[in-house]
Amino acid sequence: MKNPNIVILGAGYGGIITAVKLQKSLGVNEANVTLVNKHSYHYQTTWLHENAAGTLHHDHTRIPIKDVINTSKINFVQDTVTEIKPSEKRVMLENGDLMYDYLVIGLGYEAATFGIPGLKEHAFTIGSINSARLIRQHIEYNFAKYNNEADKKEERLNLVVGGAGFTGIEFVGELANRVPQLCREYDIPREKVRIINVEAAPSALPGFDPELVEYAMNSLEGRGVEFKIGAMIKEVTENKLVFEKDEQREEIPTNTVVWAAGVRGNSLVEQAGFESNRGRTPVSDDLRPAGHDDVFIVGDCALLINEETERPYPPTAQIAIQMAEQTADNLTKLVKGDKHLEPFTPDLKGTVASLGHKDAIGVVFNDKKLFGWSASAMKKVIDNRYLLKLGGPGLVLKKGKLNFFQ
Amino acid sequence: MKNPNIVILGAGYGGIITAVKLQKSLGVNEANVTLVNKHSYHYQTTWLHENAAGTLHHDHTRIPIKDVINTSKINFVQDTVTEIKPSEKRVMLENGDLMYDYLVIGLGYEAATFGIPGLKEHAFTIGSINSARLIRQHIEYNFAKYNNEADKKEERLNLVVGGAGFTGIEFVGELANRVPQLCREYDIPREKVRIINVEAAPSALPGFDPELVEYAMNSLEGRGVEFKIGAMIKEVTENKLVFEKDEQREEIPTNTVVWAAGVRGNSLVEQAGFESNRGRTPVSDDLRPAGHDDVFIVGDCALLINEETERPYPPTAQIAIQMAEQTADNLTKLVKGDKHLEPFTPDLKGTVASLGHKDAIGVVFNDKKLFGWSASAMKKVIDNRYLLKLGGPGLVLKKGKLNFFQ
Structure with missing residues (x-):
């Protein structure tokens, strides 16, 4: 049996934490994990307002991906996603395309x-x-x-x-x-x-x-x-x-x-055909959209209702990070053959x-x-x-x- | 006999050095010296290219006038000169005017x-x-x-x-x-x-x-x-x-x-009616224009021929500073009643x-x-x-x- 291909789109809070956890929980002989990101660096979105005002230099806010990802365990592809094709299990990039067995979408927000x-x-x-x-x-x-x-x-x-x-x-x-x-x-x-x-x-x-x-x-x-x-x-x-x-x-x-x-989820998510509301796709409690068992959505593109307040969880770094940790755990289970996924339980x-x-x-x-x-x-x-x-x-x-x- | 009014226009190399030397050589009971400048600071023109490139901060290049001028000895007026009227012995400023007995013009260059x-x-x-x-x-x-x-x-x-x-x-x-x-x-x-x-x-x-x-x-x-x-x-x-x-x-x-x-002297000099070539006025060896014994011109607005090369001395900081020193000496003589002025002899x-x-x-x-x-x-x-x-x-x-x- 071939190793499954896990493709992670985006190295924001959701994507990078998924990758960092997977590099600890999965061996190179168990899965091929590929992280795709437009830039060679991760950045802390929650600090950008300081860079914009000029009170903090942006080099403080960004972190080279290779400083936190071990590229002998995780492939890193610096490219821009242009299309997600769930029916073909394929992601189109500006300079190439990638096939996946499991996809993690962490593409973040756009201005609304x-x-x-x-x-x-x-x-x-x-x-x-x-x-x-x-x-x-x-x-x-x-x-x-x-x-x-x-x-x-x-x-x-x-x-x-x-x-x-x-x-x-x-x-x-x-x-x-x-x-x-x-x-x-x-x-x-x-x-x-x-x-x-x-x-x-x-x-x-x-x-x-x-x-x-x-x-x-x-x-x-x-x-x-x-x-x-x-x-x-x-x-x-x-x-x-x-x-x-x-x-x-x-x-x-x-x-x-x-x-x-105002922010909304990434337009690529709705263009891919996932049900969505302003680029946010409703996901089950294991963070998968209905009918797509091979796709996880973490962070701002995921729409999940907080049952206590009956409103969606906000698109915050805290939630994205926790979603990513849960997703990495669940992917590890799937790769190791355990189909019983744990639900995401946010700890606010x-x-x-x-x-x-x-x-x-x-x-x-x-x-x-x-x-x-x-x-x-x-x-x-x-x-x-x-x-x-x-x-x-x-x-x-x-x-x-x-x-x-x- | 009233103390003569000495008005110095511009706090570039020529103007500021004239003022600094006069504050040492003349007592407050001998003359009223007034320095007029657009800004509250002097700056080193020869360093501006570094500020423009961004290799040196401009605060390094400028010096508050009050750091080098003792304002209990020299009046400082922060204003912009709009016109020189030699026939009236008067200088018009944006917010006032000044009468002079002796005028020192150190108004610097403009782009040509x-x-x-x-x-x-x-x-x-x-x-x-x-x-x-x-x-x-x-x-x-x-x-x-x-x-x-x-x-x-x-x-x-x-x-x-x-x-x-x-x-x-x-x-x-x-x-x-x-x-x-x-x-x-x-x-x-x-x-x-x-x-x-x-x-x-x-x-x-x-x-x-x-x-x-x-x-x-x-x-x-x-x-x-x-x-x-x-x-x-x-x-x-x-x-x-x-x-x-x-x-x-x-x-x-x-x-x-x-x-x-390309640079030229300040247009105000030609507008004042002094003979001039691109804003540079020919001066005698004591730095006075013909027919104006009460006016000294120092720095970029002065046109003086170097007899060795038969070409005008260039508009450099070095020349402006030396002209200013000579002018301060000659003004001191005039104020003290000595009409015998020394000629400017540059030391290149x-x-x-x-x-x-x-x-x-x-x-x-x-x-x-x-x-x-x-x-x-x-x-x-x-x-x-x-x-x-x-x-x-x-x-x-x-x-x-x-x-x-x-």
Whole structure:
């Protein structure tokens, strides 16, 4: 009997953890495991907002795949997936194709722009190392231009973030730290620069405890962030954003709109013919879509209902990592001939949102609320535990957030 | 008798050294000395190419005026000169005007674009802290954009420098050091990036010893600089440069053209009615224009013929500093009632052109040629001696180039 081919698509949280666990649980004589990824590196999506603001260098956020994958055990193919063909058990790449016996889809998210005119064309999204450093450079370039032009264009200094959810709030927190540095660098008075957060829902951080939301907004407003809550973005152009609030239209002159208000699963998943809702495919509790026993979906492309809340589990790193661990266990069973798969049982440890380097809010350990330094420290502990899982203590020392007291 | 008003326009090499010397040689009861400058800082024009390339931060290049001027002895007015009215002995500023008894004009250079179509609109010039950091950011932004765009635009990675004179050569030397860093930062293969120097004259570094020119070109070509010598720039647009060489036209796709091939004196000087040639006013050997005994011109706006070579002294920092020292001495005499002024006698110590951090060429001490590390070290010695003159040992420690062995 030939060794089964296991193909893992994507080296985000879901894909890379699946691969790292499989390289421990399966021998090279048991299966051929191949990890496919567009870049030669894995990156921590949850840190990209810091790279985009310019408060953390992107080399801190990315990790060469070969640093955590033993390529004598796992094949690594650097290529871009163009199509998944489940009926042929085949994946098409830009420069080749791969046959699989088992497929793990960990292709992550895309921005969902909900048809808002101009958003797709003119707004930035924080989706990758490349897009994050472009945002950083775009902001800096506009500060440099503003400083140097005779006819000062205020749209260069109005930084607008669409969405006050988790990512939007974390990003404005970093911007609030970054802007004073940029003002010093480019000799621009701080009061000329606006950081504006536009949120359609009636509250920032929908779903968070109101006390934490208030703490977060106070912290951010204290550092100069303006909130437009209950404000629907109507249009984005090259140099303005239009929103409507209380039936009034308002325009903000800006050439920097960062859209952090909606994500969807990867389009390749729906193009492959899997049932899906915005690129998220309903999966059974062993993370397989109905009718596809050879396919596992982990992370943002998987749609699984939390029975307690009757809502889907959110597309977070925490869930993706746990899905990946379960999938690696189940694949190991299948390869070893055990058809009895274990269900995915998430262990929700809480959520901490950073508000910039020294501040954060969160809920951990069954509804314990955290604020300020303790929340910020907890956030770093969570990040470091992930690195420990991914690459051991060496990786924590190399890429960890060890600046607890700075 | 009232104390005479001495007004110094510009805090470049000429203006600031005049002010620093006067604050030592004249008491507050002898004259009112006022220094006018657009910015709150002096900067070293000869280092700007490093700021523009991104190899040196501009804060290293600029020095707060209040760090070297004692404002209990010298008035400092931060404003922009809009007009000089010699007949009224008055200087108009954007936000006021000043009467003078003696005027020192140290207004520096502007780019001369010789009517080449598109050059003024689309090329950058290295003229100030603001314009230098804009060039740095422009280059970085284009690297970031190139990395992130699906349809890669090669004009983003072709860096064209117009002119292989002193400044042009020093700038491509810095770019040759900077580009590999940028390639690492933005994941771009080095071979995709071109650094192209276009020079109309039949040789690079016209006027330099041919052996030094050859050394310089070899050093730069070895680090990937392409030279187009004897090539006339015909046109610059938003995304290309056209030149003609050997009666052939050639186009380079580029959105980064830095013009380093021509300077002229400040236009305000000719607008004031002084006789002038490209903004440089002929001055007698005591640096006063004919018919204006109350005006001294130092630095790039002064046109003085070197009788040995029968050519004008070049607009260099070295000459500007020596002119300023002589002018401060002569003003001191005038204020103290001595009408017998001393002539300016330049002491040419040589010239060293940097080719990047570790390399340089130069001629010093009566035609001694220098290459490589020794020339590079000499360049730093010259820079540090200037700082010593300007602000004493403390300033050398703070802003000096002390990295001889790195």
